[in-house]
Amino acid sequence: MPVRYAPYADARQRRKPGLAPLDFSTWIETDEYFSDQMTYRERLIDERRAVVFAETDNSEPAQNELLETLLANLDARSDYDVSAAEVRRPDGVIVPLRDDPPVLTSGRLAQEDFCVLEKGAEEYVLTSAILCFPSRWSLAEKIGHPLTTIHDPVPDYTEDLAKRVNRVFEGVKTGLPLWRANWTVHDHSELHQPSGGWRKEEGGETLYIRVERQTFVRLPKTQAVVFGIRTFIDPLDNLSDEQAAALLELVAVQDADDIDYRGGEALHEKILVYLTARLE
Numbered sequence: 001m002p003v004r005y006a007p008y009a010d011a012r013q014r015r016k017p018g019l020a021p022l023d024f025s026t027w028i029e030t031d032e033y034f035s036d037q038m039t040y041r042e043r044l045i046d047e048r049r050a051v052v053f054a055e056t057d058n059s060e061p062a063q064n065e066l067l068e069t070l071l072a073n074l075d076a077r078s079d080y081d082v083s084a085a086e087v088r089r090p091d092g093v094i095v096p097l098r099d100d101p102p103v104l105t106s107g108r109l110a111q112e113d114f115c116v117l118e119k120g121a122e123e124y125v126l127t128s129a130i131l132c133f134p135s136r137w138s139l140a141e142k143i144g145h146p147l148t149t150i151h152d153p154v155p156d157y158t159e160d161l162a163k164r165v166n167r168v169f170e171g172v173k174t175g176l177p178l179w180r181a182n183w184t185v186h187d188h189s190e191l192h193q194p195s196g197g198w199r200k201e202e203g204g205e206t207l208y209i210r211v212e213r214q215t216f217v218r219l220p221k222t223q224a225v226v227f228g229i230r231t232f233i234d235p236l237d238n239l240s241d242e243q244a245a246a247l248l249e250l251v252a253v254q255d256a257d258d259i260d261y262r263g264g265e266a267l268h269e270k271i272l273v274y275l276t277a278r279l280e
């Protein structure tokens with residue numbers, strides 16, 4: 001069965017930033033992993049709170065508005081039961097709404113992670129987040145920083161792309177949310193990868209495609225933008241032949257900086273060998 005999101009196989013999504021309009025009723029996506037992933041999120045929030053949650057001073061109004069907007073969205077669905085004090089999730093778990101900072105509570109309600117960005121002196125700045133499933137970055141390193149600084153380690157985040165992304169943030173309109181997707185290949189299926197020395201780590205034999213469905217929602221009162229990250233991990237074996245061929249086309253032309261950023265030469269070679277053999 002082909003994987004659900006394959007931005008590398010879609011001409012519009014391949015071009016960065018590759019944004020498209022989002023139907024707001026699909027902002028939150030649940031799937032068969034809901035219960036397992038929510039149990040994992042609860043554990044991370046309890047045991048690794050300082051790793052998965054961060055907030056800056058004065059971020060509470062935008063956090064509150066995120067939670068309000070999320071509750072209104074979930075209330076329109078048949079699989080959530082929303083009341084003033086609590087929410088019953090699709091897995092039957094009751095989440096109290098007033099115990100924790102609002103962005104953290106939001107992270108207990110959905111498989112999505114949420115980053116809240118607010119307009120700073122020049123650019124949008126990351127002011128609060130719940131990030132249980134980071135793809136090899138540390139929230140503590142990025143909180144309070146503007147978008148361009150956040151992307152400092154990324155080789156293909158050029159000055160031109162930075163300008164375009166800043167324009168996107170200025171231009172996200174209330175009621176007209178957007179989405180895009182990115183991809184990367186890991187030799188690990190772990191959802192929670194909060195940076196560390198991963199570039200030097202030995203992974204396993206199986207290769208996985210990791211895709212983030214990223215959403216951009218403007219909050220009308222505070223004018224903050226919520227960046228939602230919904231992570232999907234599948235073994236490369238699950239790609240259709242068309243998806244595998246499209247991925248090979250991109251992997252084959254990656255430059256040295258990009259290869260280095262995404263895990264180094266040995267991993268790159270492993271991906272090439274796998275995809276070439278797969279398509280023979």
Ligand code: HEM
Binds near residue numbers: 017142153165227
């Ligand atoms: C249209 C908007 C955006 C574009 C085009 C973009 C582009 C990129 C690209 C090309 C990468 C390299 C890895 C990959 O290909 O996925 C990346 C990584 C990253 N992005 Fe974005 N991004 C966007 C929005 C955001 C936002 C809103 C945040 C806020 C938290 C963010 C945080 C990051 C982080 C933390 C990394 C990893 C950086 C590292 O390795 O330290 N991005 N982004």
